Amino acid sequence: MTSLDGISGPLADALDTPPTALTLTRVRLGAGGPLRSLRIEGGRIVVITEGATQGDLGDGPVVDLDGRTVLPGLWDAHVHAAQWAGNRHRVDLSGRGSARAVAAAVRTAAAELPGGDVLLGQGFRDGLWPDLPHKSLLDAVCPDRPVALISADLHAAWLNSPCLALVGRGDHPTGVLREHECFEAIAALPEVPQDVLDRWVAEACRDAAARGVTGFIDFHFSDNLVDWSRRAASSPLPVRVRAAVYPAHLEAAIARGLRTGDVLPGTGGLVQVGPLKLFTDGSLNTRTALCCDPYPGMENTEEAYGIEETPYEELVRLMRRASAHGIEPAVHAIGDRANTLALDAFEAVRCRGRIEHAQLLSAADVPRFAELGVTASVQPAHAPDDRDVADVYWAGRTGRAFAYADLLASGARLEFGSDAPVSPLDPWLGIASAVSRTSDERPAWHPEQRVPVRAALAASALGRSLIRVGDAADLVAVDVDPLKADADTLRDMPVHATMLGGRWTHGPL
Helix, strand or coil, rough: CCCCCCCCCHHHHHHHCCCEEEEEEEEEEECCCCEEEEEECCCCCEEECCCCCCCCCCCCCEEEEECCEEEEEEEEEEEEHHHHHCCCCCCEECCCCCCHHHHHHHHHHHHHCCCCCEEEEECCCCCCCCCCHHHHHHHHHHHHHHHHEEEEECCCCCCCCCHHHHHHCCCCCCEEEHHHHHHHHHHHHHHHHCHHHHHHHHHHHHHHHHHCCEEEEECCCHHHHHHHHHHHHHHCCEEEEEEEECCHHHHHHHHCCCCCEEECCCCEEEEEEEEEEEEEECCCCCCCCCCCCCCEEEEHHHHCCCCCCCCCCHHHHHHHHHHHCCEEEEEEECCHHHHHHHHHHHHCEEEEEEEEECECCCCHCCCHHHHHHHEEEECHHHHHHHHHHHHHHHCCHHHHCCCCCHHHHHCCCCEEECCCCCCCCHHHHHHHHHHHCCCCCCCCHHHHHHCCCHHHHHHCCCCCCCCCCCCCCCCCEEECCCCHHCHHHCCCCCCEEEEEECEEEECCC
């Protein structure tokens, strides 16, 4: 028997054996739903009875859920799985209010974690710092050991002099690298051994299942099809995965005849080909999101309006090439100008697909998502996280930032994600943020953009809102009916059990 790395005992056994027929009794069928019983066979729901007990549903195990609410299994529509898994083993820099505070944290970490390996940290946000990050600050606290710090939004890195030399950028004037420079420098760092990273990813997937997650779309910067085929072949997965393709691997996917939605062989039916990931711009916190208006204080600089990552003509060419072979595009767009360009490209190519983030939109672009059949893949936890920096750099425009209610009213399809590690891989954080528009004691930020609980739940389940006969038995049982939960309870929602294709991945065994 093969067991999932980091998992042993009954859970590993459950994942590694065919699903058995079982019955769930005393189930609240959906938020605010009635008591029902479910019969599951072959990994699918085959009978739903109006009674709360087993009745004539058949033999096999019976699990009494004692009136708990059962929902469709949750999905995270935007994850960087290996980065999320790796960052959980790095120095946490979130909440540090200045460059000097981060440097102090590095000093402490270097003392507590001795050794010559690269000291890795993650999670700084420098958009509102009173001082500037610089390699000299890190050199002063850690002069001999390479230090690499990655921003919360993944679009910037701060390196000390030994680390700059390690990645071949010893002459860099500041040590702060953004966008392409950042991505290239991080890729040049020594890699975590493959078996270690795969173990970390397995642990992260297990923890995701404990929060009700039954699947995610992985946008990690790698050859995801190869990585997930290897992981699924070596041990059974506790989640479904849609593995994104990057342009460097597009032709290989086309040559294999792969299309978005195809199941990769040898993965137990759990890994599918995802979309082609493309970029139009950067991010808000790095002031590289492409906008129609200049960033305050940057009016006379070359990048006053942000950056255009992929020229429009090249964006259209790649989208046309991919869609002609059945691979749907997923286009990163954060600024309002970037979203206009992305929607223009979808209109030119006439293909379906996704826009990832869609953070700042012009009023004229909101209805275009539904008109063009483009999914708005958004991360609600980013709204309270970014409200302060948005108020500064998008002043006067924040009424159309993170405009989820407007998108929903226009008929757009919303899918919620975390962008982990930008925010934790926990769908309940996003649901609570979408419903409340705050994550602390402050009043809701632009409460007019709140989303109803039912809509937030559907957006966290790839649009699935009903549990029906014939569906895959991907389910989550929670202790509190989401319709009766306040924002704090939604955020910390107690998850009793998670099921994937008729197997328990969390909870009762």
